[in-house]
Amino acid sequence: MMNVKKMCVVILAILLTSAINIRAQIPRSEHPRPQFERNEWANLNGEWTYTFDFSESGLERGLFNSEGFDAKIVVPFCPESKLSGVGYKDFINNIWYHRKIEIPEGWDGKNIKLNFGAVYYTAEVYIDGKFVLRHFGGSTSFSADITSFVEAGKKHNLVVYAHSDLRSANQGAGKQNLQCKSYGCNYTRTTGIWQTVWLEAIDQKGLQSAQVITDIDQSKIIIHPRFYSESGNNLNITILEKGRKIGKTTVKANNSSIAIIPVKKAKLWSPENPFLYDVVYEVTDEKGQVLDKVQSYLGMRKVHIEGNKIYLNNKPFYHRLVLDQGFYPEGIWTAPSDEDLIEDIKLSMAAGFNGARLHQKVFEERFYYHADRLGYITWGEAASWGMDCNSEITARNFLSEWEDIVVRDRNHPSLLVWTPMNEAWWPDQVQYPRFVTDLYEMAKNLDPTRPVNTVSGGVHIVTDIYTVHDYEQDGKRLKNILYNEKGEFKQTPNHINHGKNMNIGFNGLAHSLQFDFPKYTGGQPYLIDEFGGIKWTVDQQKNKGGSWGYGNAPKTLDELYTRLESQVDAILSLKDQVWGYCYTQLTDVEQEQNGIYFYDRTTKFDMNKIKAIFSKTPETK
Template sequence: MKTSIKLITMLLFCNIFFFAKAAETPRPEYPRPQFERTDWVNLNGEWSYTFDFSQSGLERSLFKSEGFDDNIIVPFCPESKLSGVGYKDFINNIWYHRKIEIPQTWDGKNIRLNFGAVYYTAEVYIDGKFVLRHFGGSTSFSADITKFVKSGQTHNLVVYAKSDLRSATQAAGKQSLRVNSYGCNYTRTTGIWQTVWMEPVAVTGLKSTQVITDIDQSQVVIHPAFYRESGNTLKVSILDNGKVVGKSNVKATNNSIVIIPIKKAKLWSPANPFLYDVVYEIINKEGKVVDKVNSYLGMRKVHTEGNKIYLNNKPFYQRLVLDQGFYPDGIWTAPTDADLKKDIELSMAAGFNGARLHQKVFEERFYYYADKLGYITWGEAASWGMDCNAVETARNFLGEWEDIIVRDRNHPSILIWTPLNEAWWPDQVQYPRFAADLYEISKNLDPTRPVNTSSGGVHILTDIYSVHDYEQNGERLKKNLYNDKGEYKQTTPNGNTNRGKSMNIGFNGLAQVNQFDFYRYPGDIPYLIDEFGGIKWTIEQQKNPGDSWGYGNAPKTKEEFYSRLEGQVDAIISLKDQVWGYCYTQLTDVEQEQNGIYFYDRSSKFDMKRINAIFSKTPTSDK
């Protein structure tokens, strides 16, 4: 009898523990650490949903729904295991629903409904009323829902997400355009895939800031923007470990510029990733703080001179790894906040000083940890899958790229912007126009960073000339990049390589004026190999090694792997006067692409001390 009672007690405890764990909010942390308000409500967790394969949901008035039949865990996409759904075929339409309750204490403030990201087009409804439509699967957006809700009441929130991945008009990144994953294309992400949250904001609250750290003049320059201008005052305080080291009060208008001198500024760098805390307060005429935002900044400068990239006015050699940000259980969404930090720590343990964040816009909390840990990043868009000659594609992508830069430009860890990857589209009119527009938009929105307009692709306007080369032999790789005649490898509009000699290039069967000179490496900007390696390793922990994908023939032993890897890295470093930095493919395996330094589950493949010794090598000129 005692045994039975004990067993029943244990079962009850286990059930209570299970339901308690199930009730926990996934990804509970505030998603925007560089622009943080303390009063907010996380809307992650269980929502109801329904697929809409016939695209008849609007006719059936699903926007008026008070709940669907099936449940999904937000912010995980329906393709993922963590969502509780795991449907991996194409999803062209999906509807979400959940109840939202507006706290009584939010009365008198504007209510902002925020989305980290929804792939691809999102429509938002409250109690059947249309609120907002957003285009772009990788960017954050916000809706003012004040007129649709009432404090102390509960409302029906419906989100309709649409995706036409194979239309070639939207940025897909590494999402597979086939039913199944293949090669270097993987499981898709549809619908809500980042945190959803609400927060109250003063009617005259702070909307955004652009922060420029001017280390040459030892000052910080801030351009604030407000939801509504008023007679209020914006107070900005910059703190070093709790001590105010700079402050300024200005009128809370969109014309105001905040300039704060910082004496003996502590510079941010990988060696010393020091961050100043920043507090923004909007104070009304009665002296009351009506809005407060907590932030931070890193004092640093990046620029190019000649063929080198400089950090804080010193040549800085980048040893990057390609990070695609996929997770076995969450696909594009990290299972936990700790997983974001862990990926950076794994990369640093392998000897890299940063990452090219590849074909995905990473969430802001990843940049937060990069900022804190001193980890260099390149901000990139999910550009694959687009027809860059199409007008609608350009319209979609230009707007999304603008949002990406505006959201992330205050993060000190981001050194380079890279809107496109391997853009080889054979069009001498629309593609050059598109690429040039991307460059100009990038520089207009953020003049403080170099732009690598098309990584490994056709360069129109660019601050960096980058190439990709997966030659597995180190000596041949070296000759590919820079040969005995002093010629650089260069990419032509059709994706082939050329040594800079004159070419007659024809497109679509029509004779064209030779424009190859337009795409040549000019010789006075940094030249980088930002994809190489990709060495396949399939001997261990592989169920179907014949189905795996990587570059070259897989080494037969780990010693052969180390030798091949070191040969490639040594070859690149030896060209320190010609090639100023590299990016190795890649940090982890991703599904069938098994050429990572780590396995897909982040476990180690190799002796990481030996791996670190290889990737920690630095050209002697990097002092």
């Protein structure tokens, strides 16, 4: 007869195996917020039901009361994607989702948060037919407190309604198609839920957020916590170095509290040594009982600008970036697995890049987590293409979304530069300057620790970094365009529109001549953060216009390597004028076939030759 000890071991093994099997059945089952992780959470990814609502009559038909729709979809993959099980590629203006949720009995007495990584574009949340929350913004995370709508141990109907009006020009589209089919550098759309959905149990007086600033010059960590409810409780913060406690402090659990923790012999985060400290936050009552516990991490590093250079940890840091659009053949905006996020970073580093401009998409937090771990520099960007940047409605929509982006990601050490917009080329003289200035000031107020590249390759109004785009294919000509013999820098195309024939004035008066767009005159970093884009298909000679890229395609691989090296060498030779670059792009994306890798991430070129080119620095060139 089996003794009690052996029986316990067998039962534990069965439970563990069952948990692993359940986890394996859930797509994207890993915790979506590695920098703010609690033990009590439940992943809601997997099979939901859905229905399209092309007539936009769902509210009238009471779809928010649904107990299940006829069709099935796999969350968190968008309905346009193969992995969703739907694969509908045409415009989807309205979609309704449903699934049953059950709150564990052990969560009774706690606040229940329903979290969404991202839903494109406007989301409405209902529990058992009751309206819970509305959220605007297709790229940002949000939460709904559903405590008053649910009971522990009972099942409830969760309904999510997503609406998108991509062609309105009032919302950021990024690289999503504004036409029916993909064309040029615009690709398959993403609608509805496209990042992880999860439940979380939190004490009513728990920790809501923590802004972390690392001061390497004084070897201190500064943390500003925020709580769901202020109280007489304490917040204990512990800093660990590979499991060893190296710092601890206690502050009152109030939003006015600031925790300052000295760190002796601090290990700095850098691409060469991406060291991360573990952080444990614990809210305790007057008896010392832990009410809320959050696991986190941080990297001690500093980024700043002096003159025309960007510095990392007080040393000049030259950016050798690649444009990463974050598209996947089967998942569109959503990586099929956590391993795919890691693989993209490793592929970029294997090609010789030290980081990426995360282009026209807000990447999920786990991408930043892996970049933090692997020592991979990132520039954080928003999905701004498709917007009318002269519209006050657009500004209203985008500013609130931009605020959420900065607040969500500002603690990641790998993120060095903010880039809210890309290639805004048709500005007016009134609303556009106001909009761009607001974006800049918002970023600096929310996060004063990073430089802002306000409009990459577009019309700069106020910016810390001046960036230009140029796809000239000949290296010598590219060099002369960027900085010619007369000592003149290439300017962003701020001459395209000077407000002529536009009613942009106050009380009907034209103000088109009252504002002069600024030009680059030196004194700040100047980068070419888009260049290259050399087209190369599977069979270059047989291609008959089915692909898209920049310039005339080279006839041979040797010609491609020579052209590429001439472009990189030209930029590196301007080290006193141009402080870094971003090559277009990491992978092919659908019909745009100018990546370093194919769309499925398989090898496209001789990677030894590619790495030798992109590993060059101004010193080694």
